[in-house]
Amino acid sequence: MKRIFLVEDDREIAKNLSRLLAAEGFSVFHAPTQRQAVDMLGGNAFDLALVDISLPDGNGFSVCTEIRQTQDIPVIFLTASGDEASVVTGLNMGADDYITKPFRPRELIARIETALRKAGRAAPAFQTGGLSVNTASGIVEKDGKEIYLSALEYRLLLVFVNNPNSILTRDHLLDELWDAAGEFVTNNTLTVYIKRLREKIEDDPAAPRIILTVRGLGYRLGGGHAAE
Incomplete structure (x- = not known):
């Protein structure tokens, strides 16, 4: 199960996103502030981060910088409508994508799957009996352990x-x-x-x-x- 790191201060948006992502088979870890996000990065490994640019005690750019220093995962920024300057800043910092609020659920899922696929973290193309074959990365695993x-x-x-x-x-x-x-x-x-x-x-x-x-x-x- 892919682990999504969600950094979003709006509780209602975070709740709805968590439900959506869980329904799509993702495991969601939510941090509502910059400080909590940095703390969570210290002891957890994730597959992708969804980061709101506007946070009550800072901004998503600082979180992105921390992610880039600690984990090699795709980052998608969540940004307010029409905030072009923030989008440019985020992409220059190494974000993989951005999506403007409000967004359609299927569009967000498609963006996430594309980012995971590019990063070689997409779901396996085939799985059975503890065996998974990821044709994008060429990795074959048995019971979670890579086999050669x-x-x-x-x-x-x-x-x-x-x-x-x-x-x-x-x-x-x-x-x-x-x-x-x-x-x-x-x-x-x-x-x-x-x-x-x-x-x-x-x-x-x-x-x-x-x-x-x-x-x-x-x-x-x-x-x-x-x-x-």
Whole structure:
């Protein structure tokens, strides 16, 4: 679950934003003042910050500076309508984006998802059985821990992820691996790579639940789902 750091002094706006973000699957951490925001940054790691420029004891620019010194995350400024000077200042300070109040909820969510995607923090493209594959960053994780695949193992996994509802014949897989490897991949080699991949991604390689064998036909991907 992605962690959003919300710095907003208006309690009503903060409450509504927190509900919206929670409904979209984010975990929200709210600070209503500059001082509280700086304190929260000291002991927490976040994936993205939404920062109101106007705060009762300072401003969002100071919070942005503190974020940039402590965490490498996208920052989106929340700004009053028509405050062009503040927008320019924020972007010059390294903010990734800004959105003007009042804003449409779907527009805000789209901006957040775009910023996360650019930062390589977007939701995984595929997840199942404790396995997540983030095709934007190339990171594969099992139970929250990164696992390391060879280039050919990763390519093989991507073929399954990109064809979630298909039975893949051995010939199809061989063609895909030939394109990626630039070398001849035999039937025996394919068997070895499937075995190695299962050893890395399955809870029990002897009883696989992610890469399933379809007897007489080939293989298919087991019960995962693509992120929306």
